[in-house]
Amino acid sequence: MTEAPAATIVSAEEAEQQRRGLMLVLSSPSGAGKSTIARLLLDKEDNLELSISVTTRPRRSSEVDGVHYKFLDPKRFEQMREHDELLEWAEVHGNYYATPRGPVEEAIESGRDILFDIDIQGTYQLYDKMRSDVVSVFILPPSIAEMKSRLFRRAEDADEIIAKRMKTAVGEMRHWSEYDYVVVNDDLERAYENVRAILRAERLKQFRSPKIGPLIQGMVDDLEMELRDKD
Ligand SMILES: Nc1nc2c(ncn2[C@@H]2O[C@H](COP(=O)(O)OP(=O)(O)O)[C@@H](O)[C@H]2O)c(=O)[nH]1
Ligand SMILES: Nc1ncnc2c1ncn2[C@@H]1O[C@H](COP(=O)(O)OP(=O)(O)O)[C@@H](O)[C@H]1O
Secondary structure, eight states, rough: OOOOOOOOOOHHHHHHHTTTOEEEEOOOOOTTHHHOOOOOOOHTTTEEEEOOEEESSSOOOTTOOOOOOOOOOOHHHHHHHHHHOEEEEETTTTTEEEEEHHHHHHHTTTTTTEEEEOOHHHHHHHHHHHHGEEEEEEEEEEHHHHHHHHHHHHHSSHHHHHHHHHHHHHHHTTGGGGGGGEEEOOSSSHHHHHHHHHHHHHHTGGGOOOOOOHHHHHHHHHHHHHHHOOO
């Protein structure tokens, strides 16, 4: 009789190793709470980092250069675009925003997940370039009245800028159905937990860990052989 086969153990760790990182895209109309949810996720989730966009928009008093955005002048932005250093870019509210290519490619190749706070124009560009790496979530406010009041409560922008953002919000919201998931940010904790659950489930999609297939197949083959020997 043949010896019992050495079991091929697939540990959770082994399965996670060599996984390709995923790109978690969060979009929302301004004031829906996307940045708040993003901050909570980045605090609590290991292996998740923020893609720091470059922008020509003026820095808000609460923002730190190199942490929230890299603030640069239009000339430097143009140079980066010409040198193909940008994975995607868009004009929003009269300013330019873009995702630098290098850090994203490096992160996903080495199995680190990366979070994007970008708009619909950027999301479409990522879909075109790397659809299977992207998991997109659209954050909705519970109502327009609540969205407005959150924008005013944040008190970071002048009234005319808020009015501009409301206009853009309508355009953004029309695209909600292009996203993989939709999360309503009524209760913050609940919305955050939902996005976290999406991230965790998406990490386990089998195609992100191509090495897991042969390991599982090995276990099945071993078991089959064991059963055959017993017959
Ligand atoms: N396409 C694209 N959009 C971006 C990028 N960075 C930020 N945005 C979007 O630009 C819009 C304005 O962002 P911001 O000025 O920070 O305002 P806030 O979202 O109201 O706090 C938001 O919809 C962001 O998601 C980027 O790198 N690419
Ligand atoms: N679920 C929520 N309930 C109440 N206020 C919220 C909620 N989520 C976010 N906020 C507040 O609403 C304002 C806008 O949120 P923010 O995350 O800056 O929005 P966005 O990034 O979508 O523009 C902030 O003052 C934030 O603290």
